[in-house]
Amino acid sequence: GAGVSQSPSNKVTEKGKDVELRCDPISGHTALYWYRQSLGQGLEFLIYFQGNSAPDKSGLPSDRFSAERTGGSVSTLTIQRTQQEDSAVYLCASSPQVGPYEQYFGPGTRLTVT
Amino acid sequence: EDKVVQSPLSLVVHEGDTVTLNCSYEVTNFRSLLWYKQEKKAPTFLFMLTSSGIEKKSGRLSSILDKKELFSILNITATQTGDSAVYLCAVIKETSGSRLTFGEGTQLTVNP
Numbered sequence: 130g131a132g133v134s135q136s137p138s139n140k141v142t143e144k145g146k147d148v149e150l151r152c153d154p155i156s157g158h159t160a161l162y163w164y165r166q167s168l169g170q171g172l173e174f175l176i177y178f179q180g181n182s183a184p185d186k187s188g189l190p191s192d193r194f195s196a197e198r199t200g201g202s203v204s205t206l207t208i209q210r211t212q213q214e215d216s217a218v219y220l221c222a223s224s225p226q227v228g229p230y231e232q233y234f235g236p237g238t239r240l241t242v243t
Numbered sequence: 244e245d246k247v248v249q250s251p252l253s254l255v256v257h258e259g260d261t262v263t264l265n266c267s268y269e270v271t272n273f274r275s276l277l278w279y280k281q282e283k284k285a286p287t288f289l290f291m292l293t294s295s296g297i298e299k300k301s302g303r304l305s306s307i308l309d310k311k312e313l314f315s316i317l318n319i320t321a322t323q324t325g326d327s328a329v330y331l332c333a334v335i336k337e338t339s340g341s342r343l344t345f346g347e348g349t350q351l352t353v354n355p
Contacts (some may be wrong), residue, residue: 132285133285146255160341162341162342162343164343164345169347170285170347170348171247171253171331171345171347171348172331172343172345173345174331174342174343177341185342186266217283220284224341228341229274229275229291229293229322229335229341230341231288231291232277232288232341232343233285233288234279234285234286235284235285236283236284237285239284
């Protein structure tokens with residue numbers, strides 16, 4: 130079946146602009162996660178959604194970052210007033226539910242802020 | 244502060260060699276440890292380990308967890324060039340709602 134998809138695959142933006150990154154999880158997966166991978170660093174948790182529960186936003190680095198998940202499926206990560214330090218690969222993952230389950234990752238969006 | 248440390252950070256071997264990658268962790272309320280392989284962008288799942296001392300095996304790859312000494316190893320035997328990738332270790336806590344805390348990864352290069 131279809132895996133996790135993300136769009137765009139690459140995004141170049143100017144400092145100060147807003148960007149939206151999209152994630153389509155695997156159908157039927159109720160848990161959805163966003164991670165960030167900066168050059169030379171491991172993956173850093175940003176936010177996760179589980180069904181209709183309030184999301185865990187504890188990993189968001191600043192209030193310029195926000196995310197929503199509509200209809201329990203597609204999620205959008207928004208970065209306002211982008212800064213150069215926001216340049217990274219943004220990865221989305223989904224799992225059947227929250228718990229000790231394997232997380233399936235999408236191909237990521239490479240964001241470059243110039 | 245939770246910590247996941249992988250070693251070595253990079254490793255270069257020849258085809259046919261056996262490699263051992265290490266992952267140590269210091270986390271409260273540990274639940275499980277996971278290994279992923281990342282070749283380009285999307286990490287792909289290898290193993291999830293929850294119980295100590297039970298080896299998980301898939302083809303030439305195997306992994307084991309030691310919850311007393313707080314580490315895991317990933318073994319790859321008879322390495323092939325297709326094994327070249329970054330290998331990521333991550334932990335899940337009982338109280339974190341399944342968010343993964345990752346190590347920095349080990350960059351493995353297998354030369355022909």
